[in-house]
Amino acid sequence: MLKQVLRLLMAALVVSIPYVAAAAERAARVVDPVKAWDNHFKTWAVVGVAVYLIVTVPLIYFVIKYRRKHKDENGAYIVGNTGLEILWTILPMITIIMLGVQSWAVFNDLREVPKDHVEVKAIGFMFGFEMYTPEGIMTLNEMRVPVGNVKVNLTSKDVIHNFALPTFRTREDMVPGENTYLWFAAKEPGEYPVYCAEFCGAGHSSMLAKVIVMKKDDYEAWVKSKKSESMTAATTPEGKGKELVERLGCLGCHGIAGEVKAGPAINGIMGKTEELEDGTKVVVDEAFIKEKIANPKAKPIKGFGHMMPPTMLANEEYEAITAYLKTTK
Ligand code: CUA
Secondary structure: OHHHHHHHHHHHHHHHHHHHHHHHOHHHOOOOHHHHHHHHHHHHHHHHHHHHHHHHHHHHHHHHHOOOOOOOOOOOOOOOOHHHHHHHHHHHHHHHHHHHHHHHHHHHHHHOOOOOOEEEEEEEEOOEEEEEOOOOOEEEOEEEEEOEEEEEEEEEOOOOEEEEEHHHOEEEEEOEOOOEEEEEEEOOOEEEEEEEOOOOOOOHHHOEEEEEEEOHHHHHHHHHHHHHHHHHHOOOHHHHHHHHHHHOOHHHOOOOOOOOOOOOOOOOOOOOEEEEOOOOEEEOOHHHHHHHHHOOOOOOEOOOOOOOOOOOOOHHHHHHHHHHHHHOO
16 A cells, blocks of 8 residues: 555656656756746646546545435445545545646746846836836836847835736846846847736826837837937936926826826926816916925825825926927927
């Protein structure tokens, strides 16, 4: 009996050897996390459905076949069947060991970043994503990367967000005060969606972004144009204001093309009349914008709650922002 069990245990281990070997020889093969994840999902789905049917179909059959037909009928007294007992102990054990080892191999694929990769950064905030290229270029809700493997270092400025890339079958929490990461294989140029997959407040559903995968040449050209753009932009107040509005994360909650997010849209807002929570009307001017940024809770605008965090800036920075807002329509 014991020998039999040991022999079956050995068989289970032998069955799982290819998976262990695959994980160990990882360096030598090209890892495709998308394929690994999809295969993983299919395996679990097939095994899950099979186990369900093996249990449920006989169950229903037996319930009907051996139901009590007369009031005084007694069931047969069955003591047990050693062969069956061993079978239904060993088979699930082999299945579970296989699934366990395979899961471990897939997990390794998803966590171990291949050596050749570019490293970028994404910071979550209420409500948006700041992305940084290896060259230090900041973009809002848009991550530009060249074709290839990408490691994304993650963190958050306020609460827990989750950086989710469904196309690349990966996601990871963005935790304030902690550094986490994920990686993905960007094979084809194109645009891929990014979602926040952790409920983080009223603007959670507007935390949408995209990964833009570019051909190497296109990416380098983009980096060049971005660098010269930021050098010229910093020389005018309007350019500086635009840069501030993007860098401070204002656009996470405020639309710049008329779209209402967690806060009102800010394009063309200068000179507009807004209604405050207490019903008074105010005309948006330089002083109002300055107060709104420094002490947003003092004059909440009707219908938008009290979510905006205060931000202290230098006087010329407030002026730069209003100068920029005047240029928007
Ligand atoms: Cu950030 Cu949900």
